[in-house]
Amino acid sequence: MKILYGVQATGNGHITRARAMLPALQAHGIEVDFVFSGRDETGYFDMECFGTYRTFRGFTYRMQEGRVRRFDTLADARPYRFVQDVLALDVRAYDLVLTDFEPVSAWAARRQGVRSVGLAHQYALLYPLAGMPPPPLLPFGLKAFAPADDYLGLHWQSFGQPILPPLVQVNPHPVDDKGFILVYLPFEDLTRVKTWLRSAPQQRFRIYAAVDKIVSDGLIEVHPFSRTAFPRDAAECSGVICNAGFGLCSEMMALGKKLLVRPLDNQAEQASNAKILQKTGAADVVHQFDSATLRDWLQRPNPAPVRFPDTASAVADWLAGGCAEPVDKMVENVWAHD
Known part of the structure; x- marks a missing residue:
């Protein structure tokens, strides 16, 4: 065939x-x-x-x-x-x-x-x-x-x-939690995202964005897109902040990672995903870069992995x-x- x-x-x-x-x-x-x-x-x-x-x-x-x-x-x-x-x-x-x-x-x-x-x-x-x-x-x-x-x-x-x-396609086996939050918001303004993350000054963040090399800014690191490094960081992180895309959210649910999602505006698929994630308790949803929501979410434990x-x-x-x-x-x- x-x-x-x-x-x-x-x-x-x-x-x-x-x-x-x-x-x-x-x-x-x-x-x-x-x-x-x-x-x-x-x-x-x-x-x-x-x-x-x-x-x-x-x-x-x-x-x-x-x-x-x-x-x-x-x-x-x-x-x-x-x-x-x-x-x-x-x-x-x-x-x-x-x-x-x-x-x-x-x-x-x-x-x-x-x-x-x-x-x-x-x-x-x-x-x-x-x-x-x-x-x-x-x-x-x-x-x-x-x-x-x-x-x-x-x-x-x-x-x-x-x-x-x-x-x-993820490895569900337990790995060491390295204590950083993985951030994947490729359609957002990077400067705005970093300003928002600084409202949690004691937390380490690792952002994947359209950059040429790793850039460190205090507890915030910005990494270039990578098909090899990103899955490793996803397995080792303490939680994930991302848009409400279906694929990435599914992978993080399978890994047992807490999710904070910000759905893209004017995008019906992500609006639907965000509503269902919130309704089922699978993720917290933020529509604006709200500092209080971020700090509250950071205190949440990771859920059990979902076996699909x-x-x-x-x-x-x-x-x-x-x-x-x-x-x-x-x-x-x-x-x-x-």
């Missing part, structure tokens, strides 16, 4: 999910080629595991100081370029297109009549979650952005819907079987192995 795997690369969560899926697909003898879109081609790092991959412009958010700039996002969309990319991508040599909310591969599959499967957190937002129905136009928008023949949404619970558990089922192997098995089993039955079987 040969699959084209399209990955939305606006943030790193989709790419991390693809890293978790790849070994499971290969274990089932599936040949995989990759397409990425949503960031400048010079912005990818530590991509060796994906072999020779293709990149397209696709679509992405334009953000400033933790807020999605809607007008700038629309102005930068370049729909004509998108249509050109869809026409240029030939997917007819593949048995299946797997899209993690990646629109170029999804629309190429739709146009050329190749079966497609959507595997992404965003597809969980097609359903009511925790008693909260999706905004009226959101399901239409999700399907219009990256359509598929079958949709496999991912979330922390099934909420009584055909939604799979998260795809995580092996979603990657289950999805790979389902794909290798020709997607023959009904989605709701497959999802039920995955959760039953929790």
Whole structure:
């Protein structure tokens, strides 16, 4: 079986999910080629595991100081370029297109009549979650952005819907707690973040940001992005401050790390994630850089690690079987192995 795997690369969560899926697909003898879109081609790092991959412009958010700039996002969309990319991508040599909310591969599959499967957190937002129905136009928008023949949404619970558990790839074994707080707020103003963290002057923080080298500023260290150092620090930290992205929050829940999340403004997915995290007690939520909330959160203990089922192997098995089993039955079987 040969699959084209399209990955939305606006943030790193989709790419991390693809890293978790790849070994499971290969274990089932599936040949995989990759397409990425949503960031400048010079912005990818530590991509060796994906072999020779293709990149397209696709679509992405334009953000400033933790807020999605809607007008700038629309102005930068370049729909004509998108249509050109869809026409240029030939997917007819593949048995299946797997899209993690990646629109170029999804629309190429739709146009050329190749079966497609959507595997992404965003597809969980097609359903009511925790008693909260999706905004009226959101399901239409999700399907219009990256359509598929079958949709496999991912979330922390099934909420009584055909939604799979998260795809995580972490080492849950205990490690020494080094006493620092890991901070990953790549869409926020770094100076503003550091000013906020200084309101807890006795606490050590390690920030990952777009810098070229490690910079120390008292008890605050700023580190460049790294696929090798970041997972180590995630395992050794005392807690994590981040935006409300699904992938990173899932990994930290699996590691048993307390979470303080600041959802991006004007971003429906992160707003939904933050509400569910707060409602289920899985994280504290801060919408502004509030010093009192930060200090209170620092006093909280870490929760027990959450053990998620092996979603990657289950999805790979389902794909290798020709997607023959009904989605709701497959999802039920995955959760039953929790």
